[in-house]
Amino acid sequence: MSGGQRGGGGSAAVRAVASALGINRHEMSNYIQPARSEPPPLFPPLTRSVLPAEECDRQKYMVATKDDLLKFGFRDSPYFLEEKKIGGDVKRYTDKYRETNRTKLQPDWSRIPEELCWQKKNLEQNPSKKRKLDDAMGELVNEKLKRLEENAAEKDEEPEEKQEETSDVEDEEEKERVGDEAVSDDDYLEEDNDYATGYFDNGEGYGAGSDDDLDADGDL
Amino acid sequence: MSQLISLCRAVLNEHFGSVVGQVGEVLLKESAQFGILVFRLKDKVSLAQIRKALAILEQHNLVSFELVNAQRIVYKVNPWDVLMLLKIPRCGLIIKTLYQDVAESIYEEIIKEGRMTLSDTLRKMKERNPSLSFEEARSKFETLAKAEFIIREPPIDCYIKGCPIFAQKFEQFEVPAVTEAKVYLSEPPANRKRKAESGDSDAGIYWKINWMRFERYIRDELILDQIVGSKTNSPRDQLFRGTITALLKACETRATTIFALETVPVSLYDIIKTANDEKIATIEKGNAAFVLSTIIDESNGVLRKIGESGGGLYVIDYGRGMQLLAQSHIESLIREQLDTKAVRIFRLLQRTGYLEEEQIEKLIMLNPKETRELLYAMNEENYVFVQPLGKTSDFAPARTFYLYRTDFNRTVRLVEESTCKFLLNLMLRREHEEKEHRALLDRNEKMEAIIAENVDNNEELDEAARSQQRAEIEQIYMNDADRTLLGRHKNAKKKLMGSEIEIERVLYLLHTHLVFAERAIPMKKRGRTRKPLIIA
Numbered sequence: 001m002s003g004g005q006r007g008g009g010g011s012a013a014v015r016a017v018a019s020a021l022g023i024n025r026h027e028m029s030n031y032i033q034p035a036r037s038e039p040p041p042l043f044p045p046l047t048r049s050v051l052p053a054e055e056c057d058r059q060k061y062m063v064a065t066k067d068d069l070l071k072f073g074f075r076d077s078p079y080f081l082e083e084k085k086i087g088g089d090v091k092r093y094t095d096k097y098r099e100t101n102r103t104k105l106q107p108d109w110s111r112i113p114e115e116l117c118w119q120k121k122n123l124e125q126n127p128s129k130k131r132k133l134d135d136a137m138g139e140l141v142n143e144k145l146k147r148l149e150e151n152a153a154e155k156d157e158e159p160e161e162k163q164e165e166t167s168d169v170e171d172e173e174e175k176e177r178v179g180d181e182a183v184s185d186d187d188y189l190e191e192d193n194d195y196a197t198g199y200f201d202n203g204e205g206y207g208a209g210s211d212d213d214l215d216a217d218g219d220l
Numbered sequence: 221m222s223q224l225i226s227l228c229r230a231v232l233n234e235h236f237g238s239v240v241g242q243v244g245e246v247l248l249k250e251s252a253q254f255g256i257l258v259f260r261l262k263d264k265v266s267l268a269q270i271r272k273a274l275a276i277l278e279q280h281n282l283v284s285f286e287l288v289n290a291q292r293i294v295y296k297v298n299p300w301d302v303l304m305l306l307k308i309p310r311c312g313l314i315i316k317t318l319y320q321d322v323a324e325s326i327y328e329e330i331i332k333e334g335r336m337t338l339s340d341t342l343r344k345m346k347e348r349n350p351s352l353s354f355e356e357a358r359s360k361f362e363t364l365a366k367a368e369f370i371i372r373e374p375p376i377d378c379y380i381k382g383c384p385i386f387a388q389k390f391e392q393f394e395v396p397a398v399t400e401a402k403v404y405l406s407e408p409p410a411n412r413k414r415k416a417e418s419g420d421s422d423a424g425i426y427w428k429i430n431w432m433r434f435e436r437y438i439r440d441e442l443i444l445d446q447i448v449g450s451k452t453n454s455p456r457d458q459l460f461r462g463t464i465t466a467l468l469k470a471c472e473t474r475a476t477t478i479f480a481l482e483t484v485p486v487s488l489y490d491i492i493k494t495a496n497d498e499k500i501a502t503i504e505k506g507n508a509a510f511v512l513s514t515i516i517d518e519s520n521g522v523l524r525k526i527g528e529s530g531g532g533l534y535v536i537d538y539g540r541g542m543q544l545l546a547q548s549h550i551e552s553l554i555r556e557q558l559d560t561k562a563v564r565i566f567r568l569l570q571r572t573g574y575l576e577e578e579q580i581e582k583l584i585m586l587n588p589k590e591t592r593e594l595l596y597a598m599n600e601e602n603y604v605f606v607q608p609l610g611k612t613s614d615f616a617p618a619r620t621f622y623l624y625r626t627d628f629n630r631t632v633r634l635v636e637e638s639t640c641k642f643l644l645n646l647m648l649r650r651e652h653e654e655k656e657h658r659a660l661l662d663r664n665e666k667m668e669a670i671i672a673e674n675v676d677n678n679e680e681l682d683e684a685a686r687s688q689q690r691a692e693i694e695q696i697y698m699n700d701a702d703r704t705l706l707g708r709h710k711n712a713k714k715k716l717m718g719s720e721i722e723i724e725r726v727l728y729l730l731h732t733h734l735v736f737a738e739r740a741i742p743m744k745k746r747g748r749t750r751k752p753l754i755i756a
Contacts, residue, residue, distance in 0.1 A: 016617075020618050021617070022592065048556060048557070050556060053718055053722055055718065059721065059722075060718075061313055062310060062312070063718050065308070065312045065313070066308065066720075066721065067713075067717060069309075069328065069331070070234065070235070073331070073332045074236065074332065077332055079236055079276045080235075081236060081239040081240050081272055081276060082237040082239065083237075083238050083239055105272060105275070107275040107276075107278070108424075110376060110384065111376065112275055112278050112384070113254075113383040114381075114382025115382060117271070118267075118272060
């Protein structure tokens with residue numbers, strides 16, 4: 001019963017609920033406990049004791065195996081990874097004897113994804129591939145920059161033809177998308193979004209004096 | 221299941237260290253890509269440590285990764301895989317009873333390494349026991365593979381974006397041929413590089429523990445204990461046990477998956493044949509038929525006869541067996557916690573469905589006060605649930621029926637959760653005990669080392685002098701109080717570990733019941749629906 005939460009009791013409402021639950025008036029005091037001011041004990045005495053677990057040879061054997069494997073099997077293996085203790089308690093002379101000599105962890109690299117290799121050597125195993133990728137990326141970036149520059153130049157000259165230009169650019173993008181799937185930026189160039197794809201701000205109108213100041217500083 | 225996750229973390233901590241525990245916990249909560257994992261563990265674990273931890277988990281087959289959309293690698297940890305680590309001692313015992321010591325040490329080596337090639341295992345065995353012959357070790361390995369207790373890791377099919385993709389179809393239990401000369405000679409001790417470079421003929425063919433097979437074995441054991449009892453003293457018990465063991469064994473050889481709700485039908489003829497072939501027992505036809513018909517009457521639907529061909533076709537219903545086991549566990553829990561009367565109420569409600577308090581009183585023949593107290597206590601412990609049914613829409617207490625009902629699977633689920641908590645508490649307690657007595661244990665270790673070095677290995681001393689010196693050293697290192705304390709600690713540790721092993725079995729049982737129950741739902745739904753029983 002959750003009578004404890006209701007506290008003092010005696011009010012009509014409590015009595016109504018109690019009578020609905022079938023508790024007589026003279027029994028009320030059994031259910032209502034005085035308000036507690038301290039937390040319940042951590043280890044209250046058990047009302048019933050449980051039968052002790054059976055001990056047989058099978059169980060003894062299993063316990064011994066478990067103890068052995070935990071102490072010597074897993075803790076000393078290269079697969080045990082603990083946080084390095086920073087500082088710790090008092091340094092003891094015996095500390096150096098306690099360190100277990102685990103062999104170095106050497107997984108079979110071929111069976112795990114490449115991104116998990118923590119050794120430099122393994123990361124650079126395939127330099128030609130990486131180089132190729134870099135080159136390809138470089139070209140893509142250059143192309144993009146060039147295109148953006150062109151856009152900007154055209155826009156500066158003929159701002160009134162902006163609308164037409166936009167559609168042109170989009171056509172261009174459309175064609176290119178077929179060519180190189182890899183450029184993820186294309187995803188943003190969907191036709192019916194709100195972005196003005198043809199619009200390019202070369203930043204000239206922003207923070208008017210700052211660039212000039214830098215130049216001036218350089219001159220000095 | 222937050223308790224389950226904390227339990228898994230504690231298990232990982234214990235077996236592989238705290239870093240692996242931390243990484244595992246994140247992946248247990250939610251499968252994630254590497255980048256997300258790193259983000260979650262930011263400022264707690266360094267990048268290299270995370271990578272190492274993942275590699276360790278992978279080595280022990282606890283993490284699986286999958287390439288999603290050919291772009292992202294998603295890592296996943298299944299909590300029940302992690303809890304398999306708690307089964308290690310039980311499975312070790314199974315291997316020992318079935319295939320003796322050599323097989324058990326092979327099992328232990330593979331457990332420790334997570335995965336191993338045949339050549340490596342054989343070298344390890346030689347290291348452990350130089351007198352062991354090559355042929356014996358190899359044949360034991362082959363036996364384990366044949367019995368499907370160990371299984372080959374899938375070979376790598378190809379790489380996509382640096383992620384190995386494993387082959388789907390391969391020979392799972394085929395042991396590669398190795399020769400003694402090649403295995404023992406191909407390992408220069410100074411340069412113990414990884415297998416791929418060592419030039420073994422079976423390089424890259426790894427073996428791991430086939431947990432599924434062990435699970436099947438443990439499940440069969442549970443069912444066997446349930447329908448014939450665990451006594452093996454009298455010839456009658458042996459006959460009963462032998463027959464059912466043969467039945468289960470006969471199903472084993474026909475490839476049933478662990479997911480099957482019942483065994484394939486086995487004929488009487490097959491049972492007798494298996495019993496004789498596998499040397500379980502010699503059973504006569506008349507005896508076997510008698511045993512089976514008796515068990516059908518007694519087992520409450522776990523063993524069924526479904527046909528007459530081949531002397532009679534029999535199946536064992538795993539779902540039913542597990543349900544009965546779970547039922548007996550829940551009942552004994554209620555009995556220990558509350559009373560036998562509470563078990564009576566529980567059974568009554570299970571049979572009749574929805575009942576009001578007064579109806580329960582009448583049917584169970586108890587006075588109102590006691591019934592009410594028991595029902596409230598059971599409700600608090602989630603053994604029964606209340607379904608309010610209002611006569612009016614305001615659900616005023618005076619105008620409402622309070623119907624009591626049971627929901628067995630829900631109760632089991634809640635008990636499973638508290639079992640996880642219980643197991644976790646046991647583990648934490650053991651850890652705490654160990655920390656508390658660290659100094660004492662260290663001293664004991666040192667003392668034993670000194671005795672072993674100076675006394676036991678000293679040939680000049682005779683037996684009397686040895687025991688005298690031993691006593692002297694013991695006297696120096698420990699006084700009587702220390703010794704009793706140490707004894708008490710060791711005893712407590714043993715008890716805690718023993719309970720852990722037993723609790724793990726119960727946890728497995730409850731979980732298996734839930735898995736079976738979930739699978740059986742479509743079948744049950746077609747059956748009868750419960751209606752409230754109103755007694756005038």
